[in-house]
Amino acid sequence: MLSFVEGRMVVGCVPCHARRMDEQHPHEVDLEITGIAHGGVSVARLDGRVVFVTDTLPGERVRARLSDTSKRSFWRADTVEVIEASPHRTAHVWAEAGIDRDPSERAGGAEFGHIALTHQRALKAEVLTDSLARFAGLRRDVEVLGVEDDDATDGTGWRTRVRAHVDADGVVGPFASRSHRVIPVAGYPLAVPAAAALIPSRLAPGTAEWVDVVAPSAGEPVVLTGSGRTPHGGAGIVERVGDREFRLDASGFWQVHRNAAAVLSSAVASAVASDGRFDPAAANHDLYGGVGLLAAALAGVGGASTRVTSVESSATATEFASENLADWIGARAETARVDRYLDGLARTASPRERERLRAATIVLDPPRQGAGAAVVDRLLELRPQTLVYVACDPVALSRDLGRLLAGGYELGGLTGYDLFPHTHHVEAVAVLHRG
Incomplete structure (x- = not known):
């Protein structure tokens, strides 16, 4: 069952029994955890009110300390004791974030660190699948794949x-x-x-x-x-990445997982190469292009004369992208906000350029909040042949996909990648074609 509380997606939220606060522990309750919510917290109910609970997982019974009761529609709580443990619970990979410490003394940033790695992926797939159903109207199971070497290290040692x-x-x-x-x-x-x-x-x-x-x-x-x-x-x-080097500023954006750049480059290149629709001479784009990682993946499919434009708001990143894409004579990098850049294309593109845009493959890898309505609406107006959407937030992705599907695009493949083990974050790559 799926419901929402003040915009937060709740998976499997059904009423459960909870022991009321007692006199000895006025801020602690016993809760049965019934679902997972987007954001790395689990879900219980107390007297009909949703409670978001940290450091637990579905199927457990825990004692939790109420930490925020200011909202009418939901409360927050932190697990202080596991009464009945899930078979998927493990010792936390970060001792300073373990259940034996007071919640105020637990290190943040590894909110799934107490869950077996394969089950973390199952929970992420559940959140992604239900987000697609709610926000995009898609009934589709999604697999979240692990990354090379992570199982061997139990998901540790990946942050660069x-x-x-x-x-x-x-x-x-x-x-x-x-x-x-x-x-x-x-x-x-x-x-x-x-x-x-x-x-x-x-x-x-x-x-x-x-x-x-x-x-x-x-x-x-x-x-x-x-x-x-x-x-x-x-x-x-x-x-x-492979046999190619990318130069960038140390303080600039790059994928955090040691293998993420290779995984996403391969996913984009494979998606583009496999469907037979990629046109190297079209007005191909990499939106939110950073230093040119995914533009290079596109150009690698089409060859030395591939036409591709990387669009990035950071001037420093764009300078590096120009250097990193120099091997392709048709590649260029533009410094611009994506929404404003697309506005300009919609206003000034010649009929010939509009034809090239309609034949194009456009990759977009927006920040966590997603591309948003303004960018999606411009894409619907320009109507490129193929969109490859790389996303790090299930809800933002699903909202944008819902708008694209309503505008006439059809979803091809969609795969999740566990590029953030022991956290709730998940990456996804969706491929859409103009209907």
């Missing part, structure tokens, strides 16, 4: 980019969940070892608000510190 925060006393560590409280930790099990080894435990107070460690696939790791959104210094780095 790690941010730790610094408190007023100079203590360095992750934030606690839904908090700006810095938690000191002995290690970072989700990080690649080269990155984990360089995160300090303390800095001089006032030196910085955060520490980033970037461990590229080629070259030595880079340590950045900063305040607000501004890094103190920067450096150019090289990432290698």
